[in-house]
Amino acid sequence: MTASEALDRLATLAGIEDGWWDFFGAWRPVPAETKRVFLAAMGFAVAGDDDIAASLAELDARPWRRWLEPVAVLEQGAGRDWVELTLPAARDKDLVTWRLQEELGPVHSGQVQVDGLDWAEERWLDGALVKRWRLHLPALPPLGYHRLTVVAADGAEASMVLAVAPARAYVPPAVAAGHRAWGVATQIYALRTPGDWGVGTYKALETLAAGAAKLGAATVGINPLHALFANLPDRFSPYAPSSRRFLNVAYIDVEAIPEFAESREAGRMFASPGFQANLARVRGYPLVDYPEVARLSRPMLDILYRHFRTAHLAEEDERGRAFRAFQAQGGDFARLFCTFEALQENVVAAGGSTYWHQWPEKLRHPHSAAVTAFAEANRERVEFFWWLQFVADEQLGAAQRAGIEAGAGIGLYRDLGVGIAGDGAEAWLEQDNLALGVSVGAPPDPLALKGQDWGLMPFNPIALKEAAYAPFIGVMAANMRHAGALRLDHAMALTRLYWVPPGASADQGAYVRYPTDDLFRLVALESVRNRCLIIGEDLGTVPEGFRERMDSMDLFAYRVMVFEQTDGRFKWPTEFDEKALTTFATHDLPSVRGWWNGADVALRRRLDLYPREDMAEGEALARQADREKLVHTLSEEGLLPEDFPTKGVMTDAQADILAEAAHLYLARVRSRLMMVQIEDVLALDTQMNLPGTTDQHPNWRLRFPVELEVVLADPRLKALARRLADGRGTKR
Structure with missing residues (x-):
């Protein structure tokens, strides 16, 4: 295979189409350099011919090197009740145990001998034969996201997400x-x-x-x-x-936030002649002036959040508990989103770049120790942005x-x-x-x-x-x-x-x-x-x-x-x-x-x-x-x-x-x-x-x-x- 053919093959496997028809009716072939740029953006090494060959070999062999794919999405009622299990031929006589944990809790399990499964296909990989089998389940679980785990007798195991989807979307x-x-x-x-x-x-x-x-x-x-x-x-x-x-x-409608009616400090700011003059001016614009809107609302939101912490979180009343439940529902992803908001505010205020890729190296990844330390040191500010999401x-x-x-x-x-x-x-x-x-x-x-x-x-x-x-x-x-x-x-x-x-x-x-x-x-x-x-x-x-x-x-x-x-x-x-x-x-x-x-x-x-x-x-x-x-x-x-x-x-x-x-x-x-x-x-x-x-x-x-x-x-x-x-x- 020539270097050009390897690049084309890698691009095809990665999903890059060879060309497209424009609305004038002309065929627009995709040049090699564009394919390289896209492949690099996907994480493949493509700097030289050897890199391309290695990337192609890795991507082509990837599904044959693991027992289970990361996910299988099956359609309810479509007749398919199996997932693919890929194992070295040396494990043909192994007994494997499968365990299906349903999203809502029920667990199903069973045991099969590998060569008793339905054979699908095979290939040689690194001098050894690898076989792909169909592992049939007694029945598909209900609609939702479940986890299937396969364990061999020697303790080796693999797992995947099993998503069961309906044949059609919801129509009210x-x-x-x-x-x-x-x-x-x-x-x-x-x-x-x-x-x-x-x-x-x-x-x-x-x-x-x-x-x-x-x-x-x-x-x-x-x-x-x-x-x-x-x-x-x-x-x-x-x-x-x-x-x-x-x-x-x-x-967010600031005046509709419960804390607006409760906070005396907010009331004083709102009633001040200067605030009212600015508010009247912004309301009258034929276009939204987002920076001016923010200059009006952000100081007020800061005041309302401080009141919320004192009046509701500290007291652990019904509203405070509702906020904590909202946080729990959002989980780590929401926590990290709010951490980013606080981080960006902090970096921009210090004269830094708005683009996270240009932040200090230690802050560029959400799971770094520095990001965790920042979130701990600035917990209240992180929660301010979480409270904004709660109110919205x-x-x-x-x-x-x-x-x-x-x-x-x-x-x-x-x-x-x-x-x-x-x-x-x-x-x-x-x-x-x-x-x-x-x-x-x-x-x-x-x-x-x-x-x-x-x-x-x-x-x-x-x-x-x-x-x-x-x-x-x-x-x-x-x-x-x-x-x-x-x-x-x-x-x-x-x-x-x-x-x-x-x-x-x-x-x-x-x-x-x-x-x-x-x-x-x-x-x-x-x-x-x-x-x-x-x-x-x-x-x-x-x-x-x-x-x-x-x-x-x-x-x-x-x-x-x-x-x-x-x-x-x-x-x-x-x-x-x-x-x-x-x-x-x-x-x-x-x-x-x-x-x-x-x-x-x-x-x-x-x-x-x-x-x-x-x-x-x-x-x-x-x-x-x-x-x-x-x-x-x-x-x-x-x-x-x-x-x-x-x-x-x-x-x-x-x-x-x-x-x-x-x-x-x-x-x-x-x-x-x-x-x-x-x-x-x-x-x-x-x-x-x-x-x-x-x-x-x-x-x-x-x-x-x-x-x-x-x-x-x-x-x-x-x-x-x-x-x-x-x-x-x-x-x-």
């Missing part, structure tokens, strides 16, 4: 077969309430959840709630978080309960981002399971014609399986907490991710495969365990068979009306997917009004986001054609006059008419869930995020021009809710 009754429902979509930061401190809050979400449910909405969809950078408030993108397993504390979790839980108690059939619909920032807490915690040094993105497509580099760290697919998928499972479970539905941003990550080498343009990346069968089954398992509907955002470049797999496992698709066209027209209601969520647009697209006016085309042109000027011209012409097609489709359904003007900037009245018509059309499609965005109810010409930009557009900062109570009382929303009641939420 509100959108079960024959039922349809609708919901309201929003960005939390955009919500205005009289008591907010310059940014939307979990308390505002509670008000919206209850109010929307009373109007007939089954769910409220929200942006990702992932923990951002508590010590770096200018890092505010919900899709570039510090950690996806914890909550964004910027959304309380307030989010209250929002979910408010919706359900008001009649929502699903409740909150959360959003799981596709990755994490490389300098955040989760990258520090999971550094052994990530592909550090590369980033996740997307190849060129109609939304981002130059491709996208999101700057996010991907899981290392090799390390992920070695860790028995614990990092993936933890992220899934955390984001289903206090939720009835979960959107998987860029759901194709269950099959493959587009990695971008450092310093390369976004169109110079390559796809890396992930263990599809296992990840799909684990999503279904967590969905059932948490009674949470799964919606996969399957837009962009979708691998063959991916959508069919989603459908077969009851993962709902994500259908955006502006993209749902066929044969030169918009799809008719009967042509939409049944197991899907439909919406007119998303946070990455303009509102109905903005789309109609071509505001996004003009903005991308002004910001030079088109590779060629003729593409901008072409998209402007295509948008005009789309307007005409949309009017035709809506008029055919009797929802819009045939002579509805398709040229010129629309008036307020026309914007209201078009938004209502578009949503009533979506109410007729066969998809079981539809969403209504608040910006469309208000007929705003906005776009929350412009893909391919950072600070050129006010991404993640736009606030609604009116308060939430005004939105809930808006005649347009009430009228639409009444109309939706005729075609949604009832059995067809």
Whole structure:
């Protein structure tokens, strides 16, 4: 085997695809150097030909050198009741004992002679024959995570995680077969309430959840709630978080914290003229100013935490005990996350780097002695960040309960981002399971014609399986907490991710495969365990068979009306997917009004986001054609006059008419869930995020021009809710 062939073989085994088709129809082969970069990020030595040969030999032989794989994910009812057991042929006559410890406690065991098992395959390794057998279990344990251990007579043993998953994900009754429902979509930061401190809050979400449910909405969809950078408030993108397993504390409603009403010191600070003046100024901004919000809230939160320690922890009252129980539930991972928060605060305050990879060597790994010593010496500060998570979790839980108690059939619909920032807490915690040094993105497509580099760290697919998928499972479970539905941003990550080498343009990346069968089954398992509907955002470049797999496992698709066209027209209601969520647009697209006016085309042109000027011209012409097609489709359904003007900037009245018509059309499609965005109810010409930009557009900062109570009382929303009641939420 030549050196080039060895590199290609190693890349293939590691999941790196040889090339990809771009949206122009051209095949883009992956160069050898890109493969080397990706393999190095996965932890393989590839500096020279000998290194590559050694890495290939190790990876190829790895599953033959251990008795059991780290994990097996089996599907309940699929007929497979066995796991693979790999042993040297010299142990053919050995008696081995197996022991299965179920997640909830019961233990099962048995004993077998190795050569009495079903033979599967064999190979020579280091001059000795190694055989693979199938160890059958009497029956699969219940759904969940169990541990299987095999012990030989001489005491040698091995163990693995045995995950048993359902064939399908959970689907709530509100959108079960024959039922349809609708919901309201929003960005939390955009919500205005009289008591907010310059940014939307979990308390505002509670008000919206209850109010929307009373109007007939089954769910409220929200942006990702992932923990951002508590010590770096200018890092505010919900899709570039510090950690996806914890909550964004910027959304805490400070005045709703019990300690706020109890603390005299907090009351004095709040009542001071200077504080009130700053608060009034920040509340009035049309955009969220995250650093100013933090300057207001952090000193107050410090005061409230000190009061909490004195009044509740020291007294060990009910609230103090609830906090201790929350800590116990979070375990070591939560403790280390909060340690990171305190560490980063300490390092930044001392003038150090925000990036943990540039911290002193002794602090770069979460399990180092220096990190443990820091946590002990700064226990109260670590617990401050833990208390912030406790408060955020309380307030989010209250929002979910408010919706359900008001009649929502699903409740909150959360959003799981596709990755994490490389300098955040989760990258520090999971550094052994990530592909550090590369980033996740997307190849060129109609939304981002130059491709996208999101700057996010991907899981290392090799390390992920070695860790028995614990990092993936933890992220899934955390984001289903206090939720009835979960959107998987860029759901194709269950099959493959587009990695971008450092310093390369976004169109110079390559796809890396992930263990599809296992990840799909684990999503279904967590969905059932948490009674949470799964919606996969399957837009962009979708691998063959991916959508069919989603459908077969009851993962709902994500259908955006502006993209749902066929044969030169918009799809008719009967042509939409049944197991899907439909919406007119998303946070990455303009509102109905903005789309109609071509505001996004003009903005991308002004910001030079088109590779060629003729593409901008072409998209402007295509948008005009789309307007005409949309009017035709809506008029055919009797929802819009045939002579509805398709040229010129629309008036307020026309914007209201078009938004209502578009949503009533979506109410007729066969998809079981539809969403209504608040910006469309208000007929705003906005776009929350412009893909391919950072600070050129006010991404993640736009606030609604009116308060939430005004939105809930808006005649347009009430009228639409009444109309939706005729075609949604009832059995067809």
